[in-house]
Amino acid sequence: MLIADEFFLIIHNDSRGKAKLHPTATGLGLAGGLLAELVLHGHATVxxxxxxxxxxxxxxxxxxxxxxDQLVGETQQHPVRTWLSFLAQTATISVGERLVRAGVLRRQESRRLLRTTVSYLPIDLNAVAWPATRLRALLDRPEPPSVPDGTLLGLVVAAGLSREVLWSAGPRAHHRLGVLIPALPPPLRELVAHTEAAVGAAVLRGVG
Structure with missing residues (x-):
């Protein structure tokens, strides 16, 4: 499963598909995941x-x-924060729909007061809970996580969701999470830092 998909499931680990973050912070974290996917596959760098x-x-x-295509379509380079803000506007729907196509979630629309709300509900609760459970187990193992898993953990911390991974973890996991992010490759470490800053700024504006 791709990074943004697992991040989505960690945020929406709920039978009603309800997010654990404000929509702005959710979108920024998912945007970081989408950019990370391109960096990990050699299509882009930060x-x-x-x-x-x-x-x-x-x-x-x-x-x-x-x-x-959106990155390529620009005639000049843009700051990471600009891309995070831009991609955040549609990231929740885009990643949610990708998980629908993968058969992990189902799309539900509800109308209230002339407004349509879209939710993404789990087809299998165990599948939705698996990413957080998997990361928790990785942190308790002696061998270091892979770079993609380290990046996902970094984005989880950046979004303020470390409790979702650490709620039943031991001291080893807490320590390893603290040293893992600084050890990421520079482009991914920088992307995680910018994502954390963007989420933090959203919280200060009162929307996180």
Whole structure:
């Protein structure tokens, strides 16, 4: 499962599909996940606060392809924070729909006061709970997590959701989570830091 998908499930680990974060913070975390997917697959990098495209060849995943096309479509480089804010506007729906296509969630629409609300409900509660459970187990193992898993953990911390992974973990897991993010490759470490800053700014504005 891709990083943004697992991040989505950690945020929406609820039988009603209700998010554990404000929509703005949720969108920013998912946007960080979508950019991380491109970095991990060599399509883009993050350096000195900017996102740079490295490989324009289309990724296999349709959503990653769409995000890469958006990056390529700009005539100049933009700051990471700009891309996070832009992608955050549609990230929840985009990733939710990807999980619907994968058969993990089902889409539900409800109308209230002339407004349509979309929710993504779990088909299997165990599948939705698995990403947080898996990360918790990884932190208790002696071997270090993979770079994708380390990045996912970094985004979880950046969004203020570390309790979702650590709620029943032992001292080893708490310690390892603290040293894991600084050990990420520089582009991913920087992306996590910018995501955390963007979420923090949203909280200060009273929307997180």
């Amino acid at each position: 350096s000195s606060g900017l996102v740079t495209v490295l490989d324009r060849r289309p990724p296999a995943d349709a959503l990653a392809h769409t995000v890469l």
